[in-house]
Amino acid sequence: MRRKLAAGNWKMNGTGAALDALDAIATAHPAPTVDILICPPATLLSRASQAILGSAVTLGGQDCHAEASGAHTGDISAAMLADAGAGAVILGHSERRADHAETDAQVCAKTRAALEAGLIAVVCIGETLAEREAGQTLDVVCGQLAGSLPDGITGNQIVVAYEPVWAIGTGKVPTLEQIAEVHDALRGQLVGRYGAETGHGIRLLYGGSVKPGNAAEIFAVSNVDGALVGGASLSAADFSPIVTALELAAG
């Protein structure tokens, strides 16, 4: 059985004061029956790891460089994230693919670097509205999945997050049938490429306007193992009910 995962992506939000929200999330879930991952800005990782020492919450970065070290001004390596207290890293988020022109090949190289540093890689894929309207959704997400994941992985090293670009921060959410169609296709591709054990072991998250009000129905969809939450992960008042909904779905 895949353990479900409630993940929060704080994006470029949060200074020291935001550690209160992190503490509130950790305090609200002292012994969760699902995994909880919060990915604050890298500047907060060290303080965050001190602030929630001993809690059930894992911390993650939001990107890493493909190299372990070197002359890459402004970049952060996976080993540095691990050193700062991260256990995971989000890679290939659509905002990085759009803002920094990240390609599948680059995401794949970063994923390899993350695994080498002992981090779980949360690899993001998702179609634009134009691609969905052109009927290309499955082609796009399956192509991104194929190009962004390396060979030779195990199921517990990788999480895949399906985040339709048009659903991020918009309040728009695909129908449950549309989510199921994509997640089932991704599962089939993972099993085909990596075999049953690894393919069934990789968790598939849905992301894009997940809120307390829609989480339960999304978590009931086939092959949805949790969520990657943006805006609603910034406060315990919003994120905590999502964690609870996932615990209920986990049974």
Ligand SMILES: O=C(CO)COP(=O)(O)O
């Ligand atoms: O991009 C997301 C998480 O990575 C989703 O963001 P929202 O939950 O704010 O739509």
